[in-house]
Structures are given as C-alpha cells and as structure tokens.
Amino acid sequence: MSGGKDRPYRYWLTNIRGIGKKRKISLLQKLGSAEEIFRAEQEVLQKAAGEAAAGKIRESKKDWDILAEYEKLCRQKINFTCYGDTDYPKRLAEIPDAPFGLYYQGHLPSDRMPAVAVIGARACSEYGVYVAREFGSKLAEAGIQIISGLAMGIDGISQEAALAAGGESFGILGCGVDVCYPKCNRHLYEKCRRQGGIVSEYPPGTKPAAALFPPRNRIISGLSDLVVVIEAREKSGTLITVDMALEQGREVLAVPGRITDSLSRGCNSLFRQGAGVAVSPLDILEALSGPGYHINMEETLKKGRENVFSGMESIPIRELPAQEKQVYEQLEVLPRTPEELWQKTGMALTIQEVMGALVELCLKGFAEARPEGYCKKILATKKNKGIMVDD
Amino acid sequence: MYSTVISGGIRGIYSYLVQVEVDTAQGLPGFEMVGYLGSEVKEAKERVRVALKNAGFAIPAERITVNISPADIPKEGTAYDLPVAVAILSSMEIVPRESLGHLLMIGELGLNGELRPVRGVLPVVRKAKAAGFKSCIVPKENGKEGAVVEGIEVYGLGCLQEVADFLRQYKAPPFEPAQVDLEKIFRQQEEKGPDFADIQGQKEVRRAAEIAAAGFHHLLMIGPPGSGKTMIAKRIPSILPPMSLEESLEVSTIYSVAGLLKEKQSLVCKRPFLSPHHTISEHALAGGGKIPRPGVLSLSHRGVLFLDELTEFKRTTLEILRQPIEDKEVQIARSSGTFTYPASCLIVGAMNPCPCGYYPDRNHCSCSPWEIDRYLHKISGPLLDRMDIVAEAKKVDIAELGNENDAEGSREILERVMRARRMQQKRFQGTGLSFNADMGPAQVRKYCPLGTQQQKMMQQLFSSMNLSARAYHKIIKVARTIADLEESGEIERRHLAEAACYRRTDSKYWGRHR
Structure with a gap:
C-alpha cells in the first residue's frame, strides 16, 4: 500500500478527531484505502466502525477540502506519511503505540542504516558537553544516524556534533515541524532540515506544550535501534524516554559519570537496573552489531582506538616552545582553569605565563576555551564509515 | 552710594x-x-x-x-x-x-x-x-x-x-592667612587599609587587579559567592599609585562642588573608593538635580568605582555608564545648560555567573541554560565590550585556605605598579594623558607599535575571538600595561597573549552558544 494518490485522503483521516488509531487502522483494512473511507456510504461506515465514529467521519468531511488541504501542506514543504505506508519508518511501526501520521521536513531516518538516540540533561555539565560531542561526532563518522529531541544540552550538542562531522541527524519535536523549539537552536533546526530531518506527529502549526513532550519521547526511542544516555538527573525527562525505550525493547546504554555528581544519578540508577555501559563510542558500535548490522569491527576498532579519546597526539607538539609544551602536557579533555593548570605545572611558571601559553595554544589550535576553563582540543577525524549495511 | x-x-x-x-x-x-x-x-x-x-x-x-x-x-x-x-x-x-x-x-x-x-x-x-x-x-x-x-x-x-x-585694616590685616602643609596631608594617606596578603589563592584575579590598578583598566570579576571578589575589590586602593597634586586638585574640586570636603580634610589626597549599593538611581550615579551636582561616577574620578553584584543594578542605570566610560566625563543637559563633570574612574564590577551563583559547577548549579542566559544578559554587550579585563574568581580550595600565609602583600604589588606608573608618566609627558587606559586609537598607534610577529598574532586573535575594533585596541592597551609592569619597552607576544586571555573569559560565558 504505497501513499501516492491515497495520501491526501490519509492526511484527512489522520486529522479526524475523536477516533483512535486502532479504529483508523481497522477501517483502512476493511475498506482498503482512505479514499474508499471518504467515499463510503454512511451505512457502510456505521457497520465498519460503529455509529459514533461514522458520525465523526461525516462531521469531518464538512470542513475539509481534501485536495486544498494537502496542497497547503505541500506548499509548506512538509512531507507526510501514515502508518502502513511503505515509507513509514519500519522501526517506528514496531512499537506498541506508533503514531498514525508523521510529518517531517528533510527526510526520515533510513531503515537500512543504524540509528542511535543520544539523550540527556538539558542543564548538563562540561563533562556532558564533551561526551555528547565525542559520541555525536564519532557515531556520525561511523555512519550512524543520530536521533534526538533538538533540545538544549546533551540533545542539541550531540546532534550539532553529528552534523558537523558530516553525518545525518534527526530532530523529533513536541510541536509542529514548522515550529522551531527551543528558539535558540534555530541554526541546528535549519541544519537538521538540510542534513537529516525534523519529525513530529503533531500537525503543522502546533505550539509546544508541556503535555506534548513525553509522547514525543516514544518516537525518539522508537526511531532508534539503541538509546545512549549521557548525564541525567534522577526523575528527569530523559529517564521517561528510557522507560519507553525499554517498553519498546530497545537496548539502553549509559555513560558513567562520577558518583558524587547529581547529573550522574540518573545514569547510575540505570546501571543498577542493568543498563549497558558505554565508555566509548566503540561500545555503541559493538552493541549495534547485534541487530543485523555487519559492522566492520576490525577496521573501525583500529581506527577508533587511534582516534577516540587520543586527542591529537599526532600533531608535532615537540615543536612548541618550552612553556607552551609544559602547559599543554597538563591539559586534559576536561576543562581546567588557568589556576588549576598553574598548580599542576608545579608552580614552575607564573600565572601570567600559563595564561599567555593558553592563548597561544588556542591560537595554534591545540587548546579550546570553555566556560569551565581550557581543555585539549580534539580535532575532528576524517570521515570514517566503518559500517556495512546488511541488505 | x-x-x-x-x-x-x-x-x-x-x-x-x-x-x-x-x-x-x-x-x-x-x-x-x-x-x-x-x-x-x-x-x-x-x-x-x-x-x-x-x-x-x-x-x-x-x-x-x-x-x-x-x-x-x-x-x-x-x-x-x-x-x-x-x-x-x-x-x-x-x-x-x-x-x-x-x-x-x-x-x-x-x-x-x-x-x-x-x-x-x-x-x-x-x-x-x-x-x-x-x-x-x-x-x-x-x-x-x-x-x-x-x-x-x-x-x-x-x-x-x-x-x-x-x-x-586692609593694609596690614590683623589676621594670618590659612596655611596647609601639603606634604603632611599627603603623608596622612599612608594609613593602613586592608591588604592583599589576606587573600588566599585567586592567583588569576589578583594578577588582573594588579594590571587594572597599574593601567587604570576597567575590571570585571565573575565568580561564585564567597570566592573573595569583594575582598579583592576592597584591596585595590592599597595597590593604586598615589595621586599627584594635579589629580588631587581635580578630585578635591569635584568634592568641593559637591560640598563633601570636610574641615579637617582640605584636599582629597587618597584615591576615592566608592561602592554604591545596587539600588542606586540613574541621577545618583551620573549626577543630577535641577542644577546638576556630581554623581557617584564623578565622585570616584581618579579613583575606583566598585559595582558589587553588577547584575542586580537596574539595566538603565548600568547603561548610563557607557558614554562616561568612553569619554571619561559625564555630560548632563538641563534647560539651564549643559554641565560637564569629569569621570575618569576605574570601574570594578563583581558578579555571579548565574542566578544561584555556581555555574559552571553543575554539582551546585541546576540553573537552566535559559536562566543563565537571562542572568548574564543583564549586562549588555556594549557594556561588556568596554570592560578591559574580565577575570574569573574560582571557588577556593580548602587546601588553599589552610595554607600558611604565603600570599604577596600589597606593598610588593604596589612596587610593581609604581614601576609601570613611572613608565607611563615618561611616555605621556606633556600629553595630558596619565594612564594607558586613557589612550585613544591614535595614541595606541603612536605609543604601542607592534612588531610583525605581534601584528600577525593580533590579526589571528581578531578573527578567532571575533573582536570588535574597541576590544582590539583594549587588548593592546592592556598588553602595554603588562609590558610596563615588566619595564619592557616592547610589547611582546606573551604580553598580548596574557591580555587576550582576560578577554577570552567573557566570550566563555556570554558566547556559550557560539
């Protein structure tokens, strides 16, 4: 049953209020297509769906001009797919409460490529920022589609990193696909549309509301093979997504943090419940090789070991002036303040020398300035598609 | 008659x-x-x-x-x-x-x-x-x-x-003219105030304060509550170079006009240090009244205006600072005419990085990114751009608190500051300028020539840090002061690098999303 000619009718069917998804599906099965439903006699509908539902369908026909409405949607460059269509994501169709209609801009995640949801706290720490970037870019380089909620914090950062690494990323919204929320992630929203997709089950123009977000979380996990959690507080929206992922039978991995950090509590409670441990993006690749993707483990592992967390040792730091080298040796992947670095160099340098060296290192591309301090800059590695797709 | x-x-x-x-x-x-x-x-x-x-x-x-x-x-x-x-x-x-x-x-x-x-x-x-x-x-x-x-x-x-x-009896009046001993007055100022030796750790902010005092560069301190920002600000007067007679007369004139000179105090010879509460009104800050009297901004002329809890000030009040910071004077227009008061003060601001005060320490801070943004944006971009030095105060470690006092005292710092002061006096002889911070773009070109190496570095910094033209000049001016502290005639790469480091801090907070 491809969309094609029936699609405008399916769009109408999706938007009938007061009829559940199950009844819509059974109607489709009984009558064959949405067009048939639209054209069906009232008695036929009453027999197929019951009196109340038939009444609702009749009501909805009154103020719905099939072709005009669908054309309006197309003019907005919004695509539409419906449960049962061939282009409806397979992974999503498997979940118990799959949305009946799905709106998207850009395109939908490919069923042939692995997809991973990277989720976590909005108010994340510098550690979270670092890990989200690392996982986002490394997974994207391995050809994995990154699914997330386009939110601030972990969600947005991992997607941003994935897109920057040349990968594809999909933002699942709790509002219409034509509404950018949160507004400050506008650039990410635009980039996702070009280099991936924006997906929502809510009709275009729907304003974001608190009640709409928990249901969209099931789509995030539903579109993915696997869910990675980076930093979550106890009782957070992230853990709601995890619950849904588990109901849907998705594997959940979490990234460990320090036990003293409140942002690690969520992940640590997941470990207690038996979640997988992801200490490197490679763990994700390993876990993914289960559900039918033949990942070229040997090559990926080899390349991965070289790149992941190794920073940029290959760059000739030998050529740096002595002071800069001294400071560089103390830099880590997590940010340190000039004062901490000064202490770590054994106070051999003055604070002003440390600060000067840091700016030089930033200019030369060896270090990076973050709100918490200065850290080693990890250079983006070359594209490394280590995944073969099982046809 | x-x-x-x-x-x-x-x-x-x-x-x-x-x-x-x-x-x-x-x-x-x-x-x-x-x-x-x-x-x-x-x-x-x-x-x-x-x-x-x-x-x-x-x-x-x-x-x-x-x-x-x-x-x-x-x-x-x-x-x-x-x-x-x-x-x-x-x-x-x-x-x-x-x-x-x-x-x-x-x-x-x-x-x-x-x-x-x-x-x-x-x-x-x-x-x-x-x-x-x-x-x-x-x-x-x-x-x-x-x-x-x-x-x-x-x-x-x-x-x-x-x-x-x-x-x-005007030909031989039976009265003696009043006498003052200027030297004695100036000596009086050497009374002991709070000393930098009291401050544990905070190397970066201490250094920033030293540079600010030496070149009169505006200083903004960001840090969690209790990290010692206010303590440091209160100690800045102890490392400021003493006022010259000319400066003292300027300041005393303002105080005289404001009616704030006491009988015992014939001259203001200590640099003023004013710390207005954040509820201060626009008029109290800039000066006001039907016939305007000098405000706090002018009363701290040649001295320090310390604005503690900068983000708590009314935004309109803070924005008033913009023009005086640039022009070093306040112009107040009234129907009776325009009044100009000098306002060449060292502005020292102190603030927390977020509403709870602990960002980026996420163990303490659970402020949402949105809340942090809203808090930081109480300080407008143009105002931030006018701060020459932005330094971070960090939470003090227990190890540092326990340390036996090995911190440098104000006297040692003042010695270095005086060295820089003498360099500046020599440089600006006869120009009417007194501090590096007073230089305009033309003077920066004249007094702060850069070598080819240094110019290349500034070009890199300009593009990588997304600097404004003003910020560009400020880095050079601060670097000039850093070089003066070492009595170095040339501005070296390391001086520029350190100066740039103090400007990077603001983009770390305000430019988090860039």
Whole structure:
C-alpha cells in the first residue's frame, strides 16, 4: 500500500478527531484505502466502525477540502506519511503505540542504516558537553544516524556534533515541524532540515506544550535501534524516554559519570537496573552489531582506538616552545582553569605565563576555551564509515 | 552710594567671577535683589539684614538695590550672603572701598553674623588666582580648603565683625592667612587599609587587579559567592599609585562642588573608593538635580568605582555608564545648560555567573541554560565590550585556605605598579594623558607599535575571538600595561597573549552558544 494518490485522503483521516488509531487502522483494512473511507456510504461506515465514529467521519468531511488541504501542506514543504505506508519508518511501526501520521521536513531516518538516540540533561555539565560531542561526532563518522529531541544540552550538542562531522541527524519535536523549539537552536533546526530531518506527529502549526513532550519521547526511542544516555538527573525527562525505550525493547546504554555528581544519578540508577555501559563510542558500535548490522569491527576498532579519546597526539607538539609544551602536557579533555593548570605545572611558571601559553595554544589550535576553563582540543577525524549495511 | 564686591559662582566644576553691586539711595526704604537668582539666593536678603543688625551695624532707612552680575546666569547657593553684606557696608562707608579692589569673598551668613561654610571654595579660589586676585576671604571652616591653592592668600574668618575689621585694616590685616602643609596631608594617606596578603589563592584575579590598578583598566570579576571578589575589590586602593597634586586638585574640586570636603580634610589626597549599593538611581550615579551636582561616577574620578553584584543594578542605570566610560566625563543637559563633570574612574564590577551563583559547577548549579542566559544578559554587550579585563574568581580550595600565609602583600604589588606608573608618566609627558587606559586609537598607534610577529598574532586573535575594533585596541592597551609592569619597552607576544586571555573569559560565558 504505497501513499501516492491515497495520501491526501490519509492526511484527512489522520486529522479526524475523536477516533483512535486502532479504529483508523481497522477501517483502512476493511475498506482498503482512505479514499474508499471518504467515499463510503454512511451505512457502510456505521457497520465498519460503529455509529459514533461514522458520525465523526461525516462531521469531518464538512470542513475539509481534501485536495486544498494537502496542497497547503505541500506548499509548506512538509512531507507526510501514515502508518502502513511503505515509507513509514519500519522501526517506528514496531512499537506498541506508533503514531498514525508523521510529518517531517528533510527526510526520515533510513531503515537500512543504524540509528542511535543520544539523550540527556538539558542543564548538563562540561563533562556532558564533551561526551555528547565525542559520541555525536564519532557515531556520525561511523555512519550512524543520530536521533534526538533538538533540545538544549546533551540533545542539541550531540546532534550539532553529528552534523558537523558530516553525518545525518534527526530532530523529533513536541510541536509542529514548522515550529522551531527551543528558539535558540534555530541554526541546528535549519541544519537538521538540510542534513537529516525534523519529525513530529503533531500537525503543522502546533505550539509546544508541556503535555506534548513525553509522547514525543516514544518516537525518539522508537526511531532508534539503541538509546545512549549521557548525564541525567534522577526523575528527569530523559529517564521517561528510557522507560519507553525499554517498553519498546530497545537496548539502553549509559555513560558513567562520577558518583558524587547529581547529573550522574540518573545514569547510575540505570546501571543498577542493568543498563549497558558505554565508555566509548566503540561500545555503541559493538552493541549495534547485534541487530543485523555487519559492522566492520576490525577496521573501525583500529581506527577508533587511534582516534577516540587520543586527542591529537599526532600533531608535532615537540615543536612548541618550552612553556607552551609544559602547559599543554597538563591539559586534559576536561576543562581546567588557568589556576588549576598553574598548580599542576608545579608552580614552575607564573600565572601570567600559563595564561599567555593558553592563548597561544588556542591560537595554534591545540587548546579550546570553555566556560569551565581550557581543555585539549580534539580535532575532528576524517570521515570514517566503518559500517556495512546488511541488505 | 554705589559699591561693588567681587565673588565667585560655580557652574559644574568651573567657577566664574561674579560682581555683587549694591546701591543705596534716598527713597522709600526697602531691600531689592535682582540678577536671575534662585530662591536660596533671594533669601539672602533676610539673612543679611538680620546678620548686619546682630553684628552691630545699623541698616540705614534707605532704598537698597542689589544686583548680582552677570545677570543672565542662574545663581544658586548661599555663598553670596557675605559679598552682599560687605557691599552694603561699603556703600554705607563703614569699610573703605579701596580695600575691596583685589579681594574676592564668599560665605554664608548666620543670623548671628557668623560665617558658615559653603560648597565650591576650591574652584572659586583657583579662579580668583587665575584672574589675578591677591587674596580671598572665605568662611573659617573652608580656610584650609582654599589655602591649598598656592600663590594667593586665603583668609578663613569667623564672623561678619571680623570681616569688617579685616577690611578696615586692609593694609596690614590683623589676621594670618590659612596655611596647609601639603606634604603632611599627603603623608596622612599612608594609613593602613586592608591588604592583599589576606587573600588566599585567586592567583588569576589578583594578577588582573594588579594590571587594572597599574593601567587604570576597567575590571570585571565573575565568580561564585564567597570566592573573595569583594575582598579583592576592597584591596585595590592599597595597590593604586598615589595621586599627584594635579589629580588631587581635580578630585578635591569635584568634592568641593559637591560640598563633601570636610574641615579637617582640605584636599582629597587618597584615591576615592566608592561602592554604591545596587539600588542606586540613574541621577545618583551620573549626577543630577535641577542644577546638576556630581554623581557617584564623578565622585570616584581618579579613583575606583566598585559595582558589587553588577547584575542586580537596574539595566538603565548600568547603561548610563557607557558614554562616561568612553569619554571619561559625564555630560548632563538641563534647560539651564549643559554641565560637564569629569569621570575618569576605574570601574570594578563583581558578579555571579548565574542566578544561584555556581555555574559552571553543575554539582551546585541546576540553573537552566535559559536562566543563565537571562542572568548574564543583564549586562549588555556594549557594556561588556568596554570592560578591559574580565577575570574569573574560582571557588577556593580548602587546601588553599589552610595554607600558611604565603600570599604577596600589597606593598610588593604596589612596587610593581609604581614601576609601570613611572613608565607611563615618561611616555605621556606633556600629553595630558596619565594612564594607558586613557589612550585613544591614535595614541595606541603612536605609543604601542607592534612588531610583525605581534601584528600577525593580533590579526589571528581578531578573527578567532571575533573582536570588535574597541576590544582590539583594549587588548593592546592592556598588553602595554603588562609590558610596563615588566619595564619592557616592547610589547611582546606573551604580553598580548596574557591580555587576550582576560578577554577570552567573557566570550566563555556570554558566547556559550557560539
């Protein structure tokens, strides 16, 4: 049953209020297509769906001009797919409460490529920022589609990193696909549309509301093979997504943090419940090789070991002036303040020398300035598609 | 009989000469005052009449007309009481007219005939000296303030009777001119204030404060509560270079106009340190009133204006700072004219990075990114751009608190600051500038030439840090001060790098999303 000619009718069917998804599906099965439903006699509908539902369908026909409405949607460059269509994501169709209609801009995640949801706290720490970037870019380089909620914090950062690494990323919204929320992630929203997709089950123009977000979380996990959690507080929206992922039978991995950090509590409670441990993006690749993707483990592992967390040792730091080298040796992947670095160099340098060296290192591309301090800059590695797709 | 006495009026911090004319003539007895007078000046009529009577002078039953000229400038204040009274005495031929020739006088009168202190004695006496007067009569309490001006005799007298005596024996007055020992006053300032030795850790902010003090660069400190930002700010006066006499006169003039000079304190010779509460109004900050008086911004001229809890200030109040920071003066326009007060102060701000104060320590801080943004954006971009040095205060470790005191004291820091001060004095001799921070773009080009290496570095910094033209010059100016602290004639790469480090801090917070 491809969309094609029936699609405008399916769009109408999706938007009938007061009829559940199950009844819509059974109607489709009984009558064959949405067009048939639209054209069906009232008695036929009453027999197929019951009196109340038939009444609702009749009501909805009154103020719905099939072709005009669908054309309006197309003019907005919004695509539409419906449960049962061939282009409806397979992974999503498997979940118990799959949305009946799905709106998207850009395109939908490919069923042939692995997809991973990277989720976590909005108010994340510098550690979270670092890990989200690392996982986002490394997974994207391995050809994995990154699914997330386009939110601030972990969600947005991992997607941003994935897109920057040349990968594809999909933002699942709790509002219409034509509404950018949160507004400050506008650039990410635009980039996702070009280099991936924006997906929502809510009709275009729907304003974001608190009640709409928990249901969209099931789509995030539903579109993915696997869910990675980076930093979550106890009782957070992230853990709601995890619950849904588990109901849907998705594997959940979490990234460990320090036990003293409140942002690690969520992940640590997941470990207690038996979640997988992801200490490197490679763990994700390993876990993914289960559900039918033949990942070229040997090559990926080899390349991965070289790149992941190794920073940029290959760059000739030998050529740096002595002071800069001294400071560089103390830099880590997590940010340190000039004062901490000064202490770590054994106070051999003055604070002003440390600060000067840091700016030089930033200019030369060896270090990076973050709100918490200065850290080693990890250079983006070359594209490394280590995944073969099982046809 | 016509008679005239010279006095002085104040407009902003400047003084102008005023002629008080009195005519007593036959006619219906009365007392008229004209000359664009404010209400307190008009009330002088009653004070003068009663004071004269109580000092033992009978006012003739004649028609007395007083004109205060120039008659087209609005007059305010009570300093015209004495000249009006003396002009009347002169017109009654109680004091000889010749005695008034090279004399200028100001003072308020009490009903008992005593002379009371007035505002603005210092600028008036300076003006008198510039206009070639030989002596001045001022109220006793203002004597020392006036005596600071050299080359003119200033007599501090107690009551109207004394003034009459003085004038009657003007060739050899029975009074001594007021004297001040400038050296002694300047020595007094060396009293001990809080010392930098009290501060544990905070290497970065200490260094930033040192540079700020040496070159008068505006400083913004960001850090969690209790990290010692306020402590450091309070210790900045202890490492500021002492004021020169010229600077001291500038500051004292402002204080004199504001009526804030005390009798004991003839001159402000310690750099002011003002720390207004964040509820301060726009007018209190910039100066205000119908005839504007200097605000906190001008009162901290040549000194430190410390704005603690910067984000708690009203935004409109903070935005007022913008133009004075650039121009080093405040211009206040009123219907009666535009008033200009100098405002070349070192602005030191202190603030938390987020509402709870602990960002980026996520164990303490659970503020949402949105809340942090809203908090930080209370400081507008243009204002932030005007801060030369942004330094982070970090939470102090217990290890540092426990350390036996090995922190540098204010004296050692001051020695380095003085070195930089001498370099700057040499550099700016005869230009009217005094600190590196005062340089404009043209002077930066002239006094801070960069080598090819350094220029290349600045180009890289300009593009990588997304600098404004102003920020670009500020980095060079701060680097100049850092080089001065080392007595280095050339600005080296390391100086530029350190200066840039203090500007990177702000983009770390405000540019988090870039």
